[in-house]
Structures are given as structure tokens and as C-alpha cells.
Amino acid sequence: MSEPVLRLVGISKRFPGVLAxxxxxxxxxxxxxxxxxxxxxxxxxxLMNVVYGLYEQDEGQIFINGEEVxxxxxxxxxxxxxxxxxxxxxxxPVMTVTENMMLGHETTHGPRLGPLxxxxxxxxxxxxxxxxxxxxxxxxxxxxxxxxxVGEQQRVEIVKALYRGxxxxxxxxxxxxxxxxxxxxxFAVMRSLIAEGKSIIFITHKLKEVLAxxxxxxxxxxxxxxxxxxxxxxxxxxxxxxxxxxEVILQVEKGPAEPGEAVLEVQNLNVQNLREQSVVRGVxxxxxxxxxxxxxxxxxxxxxxxxxxxxxxxxxxxxxxFMNGQETTxxxxxxxxxxxxxxxxxxxxxxGLVLTYPLDENLVLQTYYLPPFAKRSFLQxxxxxxxxxxxxxxxDIRTPSIGTHASSLSGGNQQKVIVxxxxxxxxxxxxxxxxxRGLDVGSIEFIHTRIIxxxxxxxxxxxxxSELDEILSLSDRIAVLYAGEILAVxxxxxxxxxxxxxxxxxxxxxxxxxxxx
Amino acid sequence: xxxAEATRQSRRRAILGRLAIPLLAIxxxxxxxxxxxxxxxxxxxxAYLALGEGAFGSQVARVETLIKATPFLLAGLGIALAFRGxxxxxxxxxxxxxxxxxxVFIGFSVELPAVIHIPLALLGxxxxxxxxxxxxxxxxxxxxAHEVITTIMFNxxxxxxxxxxxxxxxxxxxPRTVAPETPAVFESARLPILIPDSRLHAGxxxxxxxxFVVYWLLWRTVAGFELRTVGANPSAARYAGINVEFxxxxxxxxxxxxxxxxxxxxxxxxxxxxxxxGFNVGLGFDSIAVAVLGxxxxxGVALAALLFGAMDAGARLMQLRTKVPIDIVTIVxxxxxxxxxxxxxxxxxxxxxxxxxxxxxxxxxxWGGES
Ligand SMILES: Nc1ncnc2c1ncn2[C@@H]1O[C@H](COP(=O)(O)OP(=O)(O)OP(=O)(O)O)[C@@H](O)[C@H]1O
Ligand SMILES: [Mg+2]
Numbered sequence: 001m002s003e004p005v006l007r008l009v010g011i012s013k014r015f016p017g018v019l020a021x022x023x024x025x026x027x028x029x030x031x032x033x034x035x036x037x038x039x040x041x042x043x044x045x046x047l048m049n050v051v052y053g054l055y056e057q058d059e060g061q062i063f064i065n066g067e068e069v070x071x072x073x074x075x076x077x078x079x080x081x082x083x084x085x086x087x088x089x090x091x092x093p094v095m096t097v098t099e100n101m102m103l104g105h106e107t108t109h110g111p112r113l114g115p116l117x118x119x120x121x122x123x124x125x126x127x128x129x130x131x132x133x134x135x136x137x138x139x140x141x142x143x144x145x146x147x148x149x150v151g152e153q154q155r156v157e158i159v160k161a162l163y164r165g166x167x168x169x170x171x172x173x174x175x176x177x178x179x180x181x182x183x184x185x186x187f188a189v190m191r192s193l194i195a196e197g198k199s200i201i202f203i204t205h206k207l208k209e210v211l212a213x214x215x216x217x218x219x220x221x222x223x224x225x226x227x228x229x230x231x232x233x234x235x236x237x238x239x240x241x242x243x244x245x246x247e248v249i250l251q252v253e254k255g256p257a258e259p260g261e262a263v264l265e266v267q268n269l270n271v272q273n274l275r276e277q278s279v280v281r282g283v284x285x286x287x288x289x290x291x292x293x294x295x296x297x298x299x300x301x302x303x304x305x306x307x308x309x310x311x312x313x314x315x316x317x318x319x320x321x322f323m324n325g326q327e328t329t330x331x332x333x334x335x336x337x338x339x340x341x342x343x344x345x346x347x348x349x350x351x352g353l354v355l356t357y358p359l360d361e362n363l364v365l366q367t368y369y370l371p372p373f374a375k376r377s378f379l380q381x382x383x384x385x386x387x388x389x390x391x392x393x394x395x396d397i398r399t400p401s402i403g404t405h406a407s408s409l410s411g412g413n414q415q416k417v418i419v420x421x422x423x424x425x426x427x428x429x430x431x432x433x434x435x436x437r438g439l440d441v442g443s444i445e446f447i448h449t450r451i452i453x454x455x456x457x458x459x460x461x462x463x464x465x466s467e468l469d470e471i472l473s474l475s476d477r478i479a480v481l482y483a484g485e486i487l488a489v490x491x492x493x494x495x496x497x498x499x500x501x502x503x504x505x506x507x508x509x510x511x512x513x514x515x516x517x
Numbered sequence: 518x519x520x521a522e523a524t525r526q527s528r529r530r531a532i533l534g535r536l537a538i539p540l541l542a543i544x545x546x547x548x549x550x551x552x553x554x555x556x557x558x559x560x561x562x563x564a565y566l567a568l569g570e571g572a573f574g575s576q577v578a579r580v581e582t583l584i585k586a587t588p589f590l591l592a593g594l595g596i597a598l599a600f601r602g603x604x605x606x607x608x609x610x611x612x613x614x615x616x617x618x619x620x621v622f623i624g625f626s627v628e629l630p631a632v633i634h635i636p637l638a639l640l641g642x643x644x645x646x647x648x649x650x651x652x653x654x655x656x657x658x659x660x661x662a663h664e665v666i667t668t669i670m671f672n673x674x675x676x677x678x679x680x681x682x683x684x685x686x687x688x689x690x691x692p693r694t695v696a697p698e699t700p701a702v703f704e705s706a707r708l709p710i711l712i713p714d715s716r717l718h719a720g721x722x723x724x725x726x727x728x729f730v731v732y733w734l735l736w737r738t739v740a741g742f743e744l745r746t747v748g749a750n751p752s753a754a755r756y757a758g759i760n761v762e763f764x765x766x767x768x769x770x771x772x773x774x775x776x777x778x779x780x781x782x783x784x785x786x787x788x789x790x791x792x793x794x795g796f797n798v799g800l801g802f803d804s805i806a807v808a809v810l811g812x813x814x815x816x817g818v819a820l821a822a823l824l825f826g827a828m829d830a831g832a833r834l835m836q837l838r839t840k841v842p843i844d845i846v847t848i849v850x851x852x853x854x855x856x857x858x859x860x861x862x863x864x865x866x867x868x869x870x871x872x873x874x875x876x877x878x879x880x881x882x883x884w885g886g887e888s
Contacts (some may be wrong), residue, residue, distance in 0.1 A: 313755060334758030343756070351756040354749045361742070365757040369739045377739045 003066045005030050005199050006051065006082070006168055011060035013046050015408065017400025020046040022223040024060070028168065033190060033200045035210045038220035039243055039440045040412025041398035044203050045087055047220070048170045052084040053077040083166025085157040087173045087203075087411045087438065088349055093146035097139055097156050098125045101163050124163075131159050135189045147275070149300035151177055158189070169193065170201045173411065175209055176438045180468055181298065181501070187213050205412070205440050207236040207250075219243055244442040252448040255456070257476040260289035263324055263429045263460035264310070270318035271302070271309040271484075278317070279305045281484040287429065292451070292461040294475030294492070296500050299466045302484035304346055307433045307464060311343045312336045313351070323429060337366050340428035344418055344435045346464075352418040355407035359399055360388035362406050363421050387424075395420040396446070411438045419447055423454060430454055433464040448474060468497055482506045535812050541863050542810070543824070546852035550845055557841075564839045568846075571834030572827035578834075580717045584787070586826025588613070588797065590724040591779030592804035593822050594731050595646075595772040597813040601735060602768030603748030608653060608668025609776040610801025611675035612646035616777025618679050619645035621784045621792040622689060624702025634705040639723075639781045646777020647770040649675060654769030658762035664769070672801070680794050691791065698793040708786040718786035725819065727775065732815040734771075744768050776801065806854035825850060 006028040013021040020043045028034050036044050049055045051062065053071040061068055064080050071077050077084070091100050098121050125141035132138050137155045145153060154177055161169055171190075175183045190200055190213060204210060210217055210231065217229045219242045227242055240248040264287040271280035280302045287293045297303055308314035310321060312333040321329045323339050337343075345351035353362050364373045364384050372383040388402040397416045399409055406414055415438050422430065435451070436444045451474060455461055465471050471478060472495060479489040480503035487503045503509070551561030572582045592609045599606035606612075620642035629637065653667035682689040683697045691700040708718040735741040746754040747764045754761050779800075784792050807825050811817030832846040856863050863869070 311756075332758070332760070333755060334760070337758050345756060350750075350752045352753065354746055354753050356749050357746075365746075365753065368742045368757075374739050379737050379739060379742060381737070 002030060004028055004063070005065055006201075007063040007066075008047070008051070009061045009063070011047060011050055011057045011062075013043075013050055013055055014058050015046075015400070017404070019223050021050070021057070024220070024223070024225055026218060026225070028199050028201060029215075030199055031194050031197055032215045033194060033202055033213055035214035035217045036201060036203045036220065037205075037207075037210060037217060037239060037243055039398075040416070040438075040443055041410040042220040042243075042440075043223040044220055045172055045410060046223075048084060048172060048201065048203070051077065052082060052170065078164050078166070081165060081167030082170065083161030083164055083168070084170040085154065085161055085172060085174055087176070089153050089157055091145045091153060091156060094144065096142055096144055097148075098128060098141040100145055100156065101128055101141075101160050128159055128163065131162055135159075135162065135192060136185055137189060149304070151182060151299045154178070158186075162193075166198070168199050168201070170203075172203045173205065173438055174202075175204055175206060177299070178466070181505075183209065205438065205444075207239050207441065210239065211236065221245060240441045243440060246442075248441050249445055250441065251473055252445060252452060254452045254474070257291040257455065259291040259476070260458060261325075262286040262322075263289050264462060265322040265325075266310070266319070267321075268319035269306070269309065269316065269321065271305045271314060272317050273305055279484045280309065282319070283481075283484070283486050284319075285479055285486060285489060287460040287462050289428070289458045289460050290455055291476045292455050292463055292474050294471040294478045295462065295464045295481050296468065296471045296478055296504060297464075297466065297481035298504050301481050303433065303464045303466075303481060305484075306481070307343070307346065307431055307462075310336075310431060310462075311341065334366075340426065342422035342425055342427040342430045342432075344422050344430075344432040346433040346437075348414055348418055348437075353406045353414060356405060358403045358405055359392070359397070359409075359417060360384045360402045362417055363388045363391055363424075365421060367425065391417075391420040391424055394424075396443070412440055412443060415439055416443060416447075419450070423450055427454070427459055430459055430461045431464075432461065434466070435463070436465075436467070436470060468500060471500070472497070480504055535814070535817070537867075537869060538860050538863055539810050539812060539817070539821070539857055541867055541869075542853050542856035542860075545856050545863065545866065546849050549852055550849045553848065554841055554845065559839050559841050564835050564841045564845075567835040567838040568828065568831040571831030573831075574834075576712075576715070578830060580712065580715045581830040582823070582827045583721045584716055584718070584826070585829040586822045587720050587724045587786070588779045588783055588800055589804055589807045589825045590819055590822035591727055591782065592776050592801055593807035593811060593818040594727055594815060595775035595779070596805055596808035597811065597815065597818050598731055598735070598744070598775065599768055599772040600808060600813045601748050602744040602764065602772075603751065604654070604657075604765065604768055604772070605665050606650060606668055606769065606772045606776075607665055607805070608650060608671045608773070608801075609804055610799070611668070611672035612649045612773040612776035613780035613783075613797060613801050614672075614675045614679055615649040616642035616646040616780030617784050617792050617796060618682065618689065618699075618780075619777070620781030621699050621702060624706035624785060624790070625700045628703045628705055631705045631709075634703070635708065635785065638702070638706050638785060639778060642777040642781025643774040644777070646773040646775070646780065648773070650773025650776070651766050651770040654766040657769075658765040676794070683792065683794065689792075696793060699791045701790040702785060706785055707790055708782065716787065718782075720782035720786040723778070723782060724822075727778065728815040728819045731775070735815070740767070744771075803850060806850055806857075809857050810853055 004027040008024060008026040011021050011024045024047055038044050046055065050057045053073045053076050062071060069080060102124055128139065128141045137159050139152065139155050139159060145156065154174060174186060178186060193200065202214060214231055217231065219226050221243060236250060240250065267284050269280055269283045270278060273279045283306065285293065295303060305314060309316050312331055316329050320327060323341065328336055349355060361384065364387060367373055368379065373380055385402055392399060392402065395416050397420065398413050406417060419435055436447050439447060451461060463474055475492045477489060477491055478495045480487045480500060482504060483506060487508055554561040554564055571578055573579055592613060595609055596606055620638045623638040623641045649671060653664050653671055656662040656667050657664050681687055683699055684690065689699045691698055708720050711717045711719060735745060743759045743764050746757060746759055747761050751761050783797055784790060803825065807821045808818055811821035828846045828849065832843040835841055836843050
């Protein structure tokens with residue numbers, strides 16, 4: 001084989017209480033897509049952060065094109081042609097796409113006046129557009145990042161790395177936020193990059209994708225390399241077992257639903273976004289106790305706004321919402337939570353967690369004021385800690401301690417914290433937006449089982465997911481949201497990937513084929 | 518997995534990490550200021566020794582240090598509390614003023630038994646400060662008016678109103694005086710002296726007590742949880758069902774109450790037990806440095822207040838001994854603030870990597886913070 005573009009030898013990285021990487025060896029050949037697999041907290045992101053200069057390794061060496069290098073910060077990495085798209089994006093929300101691209105890499109025109117030179121926004125915007133067209137990553141250079149959906153922000157991140165001239169591209173769970181179609185588009189992008197001679201390290205929890213696109217697969221567990229495989233010689237089951245160290249059921253068992261009374265009734269709901277555009281238009285549906293209603297749809301079709309309106313985080317423009325028969329249209333989040341509603345939010349860093357809080361406080365985010373966590377306005381730290389101990393155990397949250405800040409957890413473990421908190425309350429309605437985003441196969445199995453258990457105990461579940469497999473394997477009924485409207489509601493047995501795919505693309509069905517609710 | 522040892526270890530590291538920057542900032546500020554002294558021809562070592570002696574060398578010096586530290590501590594606690602709630606209360610200066618004015622008014626207008634009079638006067642000051650801070654809080658919660666702007670304006674408004682009340686024919690003006698000042702408060706409103714024949718008044722104890730109360734409020738009460746959550750992540754706070762707007766007003770009110778208490782203690786604790794417009798000018802601003810140097814932690818603020826109190830107390834002896842102007846102390850204080858706020862300088866200088874879990878106070882973040 002030719003000289004690897006990137007070679008890691010014996011990399012170790014320690015954090016207080018954890019050995020995140022333990023003597024890791026890794027090679028990336030030119031023109032290769034090398035997948036990195038592993039459980040939540042296995043050390044994938046840490047390893048890549050070492051390569052990208054965000055962390056300094058405690059031991060080990062990094063070679064680029066055969067030459068040993070020291071990478072102290074991302075600028076070093078970029079200068080050596082290593083670009084990274086993070087699991088949690090690193091864009092400045094109040095800046096435009098163009099401005100984000102130019103950060104640390106300012107392009108100027110006119111007289112050279114150092115910091116006073118005129119930024120050449122137009123040229124950069126043109127280049128971004130051109131790169132977008134070339135690789136099938138359309139983005140609006142003038143848009144403010146804060147107005148973009150998660151999926152769009154990711155496109156910005158990828159284009160940004162390309163714009164900086166990355167030869168080795170590290171993609172940390174890029175498909176976690178994409179729909180299957182978008183993921184396909186991304187794969188096309190990746191293939192075209194490979195064809196140009198670039199190399200890619202691809203982190204994902206989706207085994208199908210790995211088998212479809214990777215040239216080689218390395219699996220990490222507890223910070224150590226447990227093996228390398230070639231897609232042709234392995235299977236999803238084998239990979240899952242390698243990752244988790246036990247057999248994993250990829251498709252959870254579920255019996256038929258026994259729906260009861262409606263716990264959520266939505267009538268003619270209208271919601272506007274911050275720019276006062278109607279993004280949810282005349283949506284009506286209901287969720288009954290003991291059933292799972294899945295909302296399928298390509299990200300950015302009003303799911304986020306729908307969920308925020310239902311949970312009281314965003315104002316309702318028109319229509320009505322009833323929970324347990326009571327109108328909740330204009331109630332505040334606290335009142336809605338107290339009616340027994342749990343909410344797994346889409347954006348775990350924005351809404352789901354206080355990153356600077358230790359785990360135990362994050363696990364009582366909505367219940368801190370209720371017994372046993374508070375008695376007459378006084379917090380009961382002991383109870384808060386006990387609760388955390390219990391949930392960490394029950395949900396297998398990998399953390400060095402209960403006092404660890406949420407920001408130090410791996411992405412998947414952060415998600416587990418949220419799911420654990422929401423499901424541990426006494427609830428009647430669960431609104432889950434992308435509940436398993438970023439989770440490893442073992443954890444997905446566990447969370448899916450828990451959601452079905454909730455259903456069987458009579459909880460109504462509104463599941464919003466852009467993951468068709470998830471929608472199909474959990475839902476009892478499926479609604480498709482497109483451009484803020486529900487195009488169809490159907491029993492799960494009548495749903496096929498193809499039918500949902502067409503609806504998600506906005507192709508309406510002839511009226512007589514819409515199954516009765 | 519979760520072990521007590523790991524918890525302890527990470528906590529120890531966190532505490533060390535939090536102390537490192539402030540201590541290095543102080544050290545660096547002293548070194549930089551000493552360069553200025555060398556240039557102007559004095560021996561910095563001699564100057565600093567005199568400063569230390571003036572602050573701690575005798576009982577009088579130590580008492581003076583404590584007295585000077587007291588208002589720094591209370592105002593610094595107010596600022597730290599607001600910071601924890603995501604608010605930059607620059608209006609502590611005005612809140613101190615209003616607190617002093619209300620306290621002094623209650624102190625000279627009625628005569629009551631001391632056990633009632635002192636608490637009543639201080640409570641009045643706290644309410645005055647709270648109201649003065651709550652209004653900018655309300656403007657922020659209601660209309661998004663940035664508290665940095667409004668609290669600065671409220672400083673001016675407080676100053677003008679109070680100048681008028683103690684100006685010629687003002688309602689609080691002491692009769693038959695040349696200078697604009699209020700009458701002195703009654704004996705019954707004056708804070709008891711702790712060590713006979715010294716100036717050490719009971720306000721010192723109140724301030725230290727307040728530091729414990731703030732600590733306990735922040736980390737042991739429901740209100741503190743809400744305050745910190747709003748400060749750390751307002752979106753998550755809203756998600757958690759916390760009323761963010763109400764919390765902004767409440768946090769400002771608590772912050773202002775601490776400042777008002779600080780102002781009140783100054784008039785009830787120190788001769789001549791009255792209030793003039795020149796009173797404690799700039800204290801509210803210096804206390805921002807105290808809060809930041811103290812890593813916006815109540816106990817850190819207490820240490821920082823002690824340091825600032827010591828510098829103020831020792832400055833005079835330093836000037837007497839070495840001809841170094843008192844202003845050098847202000848320079849040192851300013852440098853400390855600069856180094857703590859721009860902690861990157863210190864990190865670069867001493868090669869400290871930012872891998873601790875909790876970042877330092879980020880002043881610029883509060884500007885862009887979502888309301
Ligand atoms: N900044 C940090 N401080 C302390 N511990 C950390 C930090 N970053 C990661 N860790 C710990 O290192 C371990 C590996 O985390 P890492 O983020 O690399 O996992 P990952 O394989 O990317 O997982 P996921 O699939 O969930 O994203 C975890 O135990 C995590 O808690
Ligand atoms: Mg990761």
C-alpha cells in the first residue's frame with residue numbers, strides 16, 4: 001500500500017477520571033474512506049480532536065505523509081490539510097455563512113491595510129456558491145447561521161472545511177442530523193471528494209452507512225482499538241457485536257398498540273418562525289394514550305416549530321392544542337410539563353442541557369423545585385445525587401462521576417442524560433424529537449425498548465424523526481409533514497419506505513388513497 | 518465509572534484551576550506596576566513592604582483593612598450574583614447611593630430602640646437598592662433593553678436625584694451646614710463597635726454573613742437554581758419551565774439589595790454617620806473588579822474584597838514612606854481586572870491550557886447573551 005496520509009501511533013489521551021484513548025494506532029490511506037465506529041464514549045471524537053489540534057495527546061505520535069508532526073491547534077491542522085466537521089457545530093450564530101467561512105481566514109481586496117483591509121465578501125460568497133454547486137451542497141452565503149436548520153448548518157461546516165483546502169476531511173457523525181436522502185447526497189459528495197484524491201475519516205453509528213460507503217472500518221471500545229474490518233467481509237451484526245461486546249437486537253420487538261383516550265389533540269395549528277413566516281400551517285392530528293404517532297419528514301419542514309409550539313416554547317399563531325382534554329394552547333412550558341408531558345428536544349445543547357452544570361443538576365432540570373429534590377424552597381443535594389446515581393446506572397450513562405459537567409460527556413451520553421431525565425418522570429405524553437440522534441446501536445436498542453415500554457404503560461408518544469427506520473420500527477401510526485402541512489396520516493402497516501419517501505418529497509397522494517385516521 | 522475518588526480529584530483540579538488565574542493576575546499586576554515605580558525611581562520592594570505594613574502591620578491597620586473590605590465585599594457579591602444570573606450589573610454604584618440615602622433617612626428621621634432601628638434602616642437601604650436595580654431588570658425582561666446601558670443611566674439618575682435631595686433646601690439636607698450633606702443618624706441607628714476604641718463596626722460581620730447567605734442562596738435554594746440556570750443557558754431555562762423574565766427582575770433586585778446593604782452599612786458604621794454626594798464614589802465600579810477577581814464565587818469575592826481593602830488601607834503608608842502616589846494602587850487594581858478579564862494573556866504568559874471544565878468569567882459573552 002502507498003504511504004498513509006495520516007498515521008497515528010500509540011495515541012493516549014486522559015481526562016480526569018477517564019482514559020479516553022488508550023494506545024490507539026490508526027492509518028488513513030490516500031483516497032480512502034475510513035470509518036471509525038464505537039460505542040458512545042468510546043473515544044472517537046477525542047481521537048479526532050487530537051488530530052485536529054483541539055487536544056494534545058498524552059502519548060503517541062502523529063505522522064502526515066510519513067512525516068512526524070506536532071499539531072497544537074486547528075490552524076496547524078488546517079495548514080497541513082486536515083479539516084474537521086464536528087459533531088456539535090462550531091459556527092458563530094450571529095454571523096452570516098460567508099462571515100463564518102472567513103473567520104481566521106479573511107480574504108481581502110483593494111489596498112493592503114492589514115486589519116483595516118476591505119473584506120472581499122462578494123468573492124468568498126461566489127466561491128462558496130461554486131463549491132456548493134460543485135459538490136451538491138447548496139447553501140445561501142448571505143443567510144445568518146442562527147436562522148439555518150441543523151442540516152443546513154452542517155452543509156456550511158463541510159463547505160467551510162473544503163474552502164480551507166482540506167485534503168483529509170474528518171466527519172464526526174455527519175449523518176446523525178440528515179435524512180436518508182440527504183445522507184445519500186452526502187455520500188455522493190464524499191465519493192466525489194475521494195475521486196479527487198482526498199481522504200475521509202467518517203464517524204457514524206449507522207452500520208448500514210458504514211457498509212455502504214467505507215473502504216475500511218476501525219472499531220474502538222473503551223478507548224482501545226478492538227479491530228479493523230473490510231465492509232465486504234463483515235455484517236451489521238458482527239460490527240454491532242464488535243462495538244458493544246455483546247449481541248445487539250437491531251430491530252426491537254413490539255406488540256400491537258392498545259390505544260385509549262386522546263392525550264394530545266391538535267386542531268388547525270399555525271405557527272410562525274422568528275422571521276414571521278408561517279412554518280406550521282393548519283396542522284391537525286391526535287395522539288392517543290398507548291400509541292406512538294410518528295411524524296416523518298425531511299428536517300426543516302416545520303417539525304422543530306411544531307414541537308416548540310406544543311411544548312410552550314414558541315407562541316401559537318392560530319388553532320388549538322388539547323392535552324388530556326384540557327386546552328394548553330397558550331400555556332407556559334412549566335404548566336405543560338406539570339400536566340405530565342416529557343419533551344426530548346431536537347437541539348440538546350440549546351434546550352436539553354445546561355452544559356456547565358454537573359450531571360446531577362441536569363437530571364433534575366424540570367423537577368428541581370419539587371419533592372424530593374426540594375423541600376420548602378431548599379434544594380436537597382443528597383436526593384439530587386441519588387437520583388443521578390440511579391439514572392446513570394439505569395441508562396448506562398458513561399461518565400467518570402456524577403459531578404462531571406455535561407459538556408465533558410460524549411455526544412451520545414449527553415443524549416442519554418436527556419432521555420433518562422424525560423422518561424424517568426411520571427408522564428402521560430412523550431414528545432420526542434430525534435430521541436436517538438447520535439446514539440450507538442446498543443443505546444438505540446435500549447431507548448427504543450424504553451419508549452415502547454412507556455407506550456405499553458399507556459403513555460401517548462409523539463415521535464418526530466427524520467430517521468425513516470426509526471419511524472417505521474416504532475410508530476403505530478405515521479404522519480408525514482411537508483412544508484408545514486400534514487400530507488397524510490396512515491397506520492404503520494400501510495407505510496412503506498417508498499410511499500413515505502414520496503410524501504416527504506412533497507408528492508401528494510390522490511385523495512382516495514389517503515387512509516382514514 | 519462513578520467513583521468518589523474521581524469526583525474528589527476533579528473537584529480538586531477545578532478549584533486549583535480557578536485559583537491559578539486570579540493569583541497569577543495579581544502577581545503579574547504587581548510586577549507591571551513595579552516597573553512603573555522603577556522608572557519613576559522608587560524601590561518597588563520597599564513600596565510593597567510599606568503597603569503590606571499599612572494593611573496588616575498593626576491592629577489599626579488590620580481594622581482599617583477590614584473596614585475598607587466591607588463595602589467591596591457587599592457590592593462585589595451583588596455583582597457576582599448578577600453575573601451568575603447572566604446579567605452585568607454596572608449600576609451597583611447607583612444602587613449603593615440609593616441604599617445609603619434611604620438608610621440615612623431612616624437613621625436620622627426617627628429615633629427607635631437600636632435593635633429595631635439598625636435592621637430597619639439597613640432593610641430600607643436594601644429595598645432602595647433592590648428597587649433601583651429591579652427597574653433596569655424589568656426593562657430588560659420586558660423590552661430587551663440591555664442592562665449595561667440602563668444601569669449606567671440609572672447611576673446618573675441616582676446621583677442627580679440624591680444631589681438634589683441634599684442640595685440647598687433639599688429634603689434631606691442637614692440644617693445650617695455649608696457642605697451638601699444630610700444630618701447624622703441617631704445613636705440608636707449606629708452599628709455597634711466590635712473592638713473598643715477602634716473603628717471596627719459590626720458591618721464587617723454582616724458582610725461576611727452575606728457571603729455565606731449568597732453561597733447558600735445560589736447552590737442550596739430553588740431560587741438559586743433558577744438564577745444560575747437562566748444565567749448559564751436561558752433557552753434551557755425556558756425549556757425547564759423557568760420564568761426567565763421574572764428571574765431577570767428578581768436577580769437584579771437581589772443584586773441591588775446587596776449593593777444597597779453595602780451603602781447602608783457605610784453610613785451606619787463610619788463617622789460622621791451621614792451622607793454626602795462625594796460618598797464612596799467609584800466603589801461600585803471597583804467592585805466589578807472584586808467580583809471578577811473573585812471568580813464570581815462568594816468566597817472568592819470575599820478574598821478579593823480583602824485584598825482590595827488591604828490595598829486601599831495600606832496605600833497611605835506606602836505614600837508616606839516611599840513617595841509613591843496612592844494612585845499606584847488604583848493602577849494595580851486596574852491591571853488585575855484587565856489580566857483576569859483578558860485571561861488569555863495570563864494563560865499565554867504562564868502556559869496554562871484551557872482544559873478545565875468551568876471557564877472563567879467571560880465578560881464579552883454577557884454582551885452577546887440572549888435575553
Ligand atoms: N473535554 C472533556 N473533559 C473530560 N472528559 C471528556 C472530555 N471530552 C471527552 N471526555 C470523556 O472521554 C470519553 C470519550 O469521549 P468521546 O467524546 O471521544 O466519545 P465518542 O466516542 O465520540 O462518543 P459519542 O459516540 O457519544 O460521540 C468519554 O468518557 C467522555 O466523557
Ligand atoms: Mg463523539
